[in-house]
Amino acid sequence: YFLSGEDVSKFTMNKETGVIKAARELRLEDNGGGDDTVYKLQIQATDGGKEPKSASAELIVKLWPRHLFPIITAPTDTKFTLSEDVAAGRVITKLSASSPKLGAVGGVRFAIAGGNIGDALRMDANTGEVLVSGGGLDYETAPQYEVWVEARDSDNPPLRTVLQLIINVTDANDNPPVMESSLYNPMILEEEPPPQKVVRVKATDADSGMNGRTTSTESSKS
Template identity: 30%
Template sequence: GSKFAELVLRRALDREREPSLRLVLTALDGGDPPRSGTAQLCINVTDANDNAPMFAQERYRASLREDAPPGSTVVNVSASDPDSGTNARIRYGFGKMSAKVLQKFVVDAESGTISLQEFLDFEDTRSFSLAVEARDGGGLVAHCKVAIEVLDVNDNAPEVTLTLVSSTVPEDAPVGTVVALLNVNDPDSGENGEMSCELLGEAPLSLVKSSGGSYKVVTASALDREQAAEHRLVLRASDGGEPARTGTARIRVAVLDANDNAPVFSQAEYTVRVPEDVPVGSTLVTVTATDFDEGLNGHVKYS
């Protein structure tokens, strides 16, 4: 006679562990002694999309100079899927992120290479966090994070801002009189943002640091309008970058006259010989005095 047998699963299959099964089926008859027949069974397990992609790292880190050109590679992310065929075909993309971040970076769907699309600006944004997805052909998704640090370059020169300038200073102003107040700022970081300031030009003025990036220009010695009626200086601020960048501001100070000079006669002593019969009203001598001050201070009257 004949009899039909059914092959029934006793446990779940796992193609990733056992892609195929080989069995021997034995049939016995009821004789004495019994006779048997065998058949070889080869079972190939077809894939089901039961595995999601898995990234090599849950979190990637990268750093990039702010002057890196568009097209620069930031980092390569990689995911694997033990399934086969379409179920193992992975495509990469970004998760939910702001439009600003999406404008800066792009990910290659096939390779997982993340590249720069626009120039970065350390002074605007110092770091980015990207959400990256790996999706297989069956729709299962894996996620990872990419932390990007933006490295500063010395792309900003110091900015010198005059907050107060006295365009005129009396020449008898005491030493230490404030002539100008200013702020110096450099948005770069580290050595690129460290600044030093100096006054260029010869003048009885000096630069004094107040606090932070604040400075004041003060008189360092007595002024003398008769020697210099005005002073023109350049304030130069330099940062610590390589090469260093500089910023400048120009200061002009006019010295106002003080009545610090007495009239001086052209001669210390005049000797005049006058005949005794000289008529009344005759000019005997002309004396001259000079005053180096200006305006009313330099106007000489005789008595």
């Protein structure tokens, strides 16, 4: 990815991921203090072929006065640690917010804005509660969730404020071992002196650490 334009010095772009960030704190005063500051940039994406092909798009960033946006007043702690076997419906945290324009009862609604891998979480739009969804957390899929949540007012157009929550997941012994084969049927020679190798069995376990280590036991059928 490549970023260009008159305002390119105010932004940075990760050439591999395409993520664009402000290079410094942006202020309305930089453009005369009006409420209509706009930054225009051009984005180009190029492939890695021998004869590279590219595509382009325009990015228009509008800078709004901070005092107009919803204010998230809670939570103060944004980092959490949960076991992957935590029950569905568990409340992780609760957001509170108010709208400077519309007041504390200004119709602020909440939503998950990004980072919700596998839809492991859900959010009550009215209460601001962030909960574990029916699918639950899975350490093997995502040992850490970097989730963006938002508070959005009811103005037209609506303004929103986002907050990042970091949820670290610990492993639980929630996966049984899986045998490489359900039936082993080796053939061996008679009168071969011990120890004669019969077969090697193998099992895998998706869990990590000690939860993923497997041991073998013997049993016989009479």
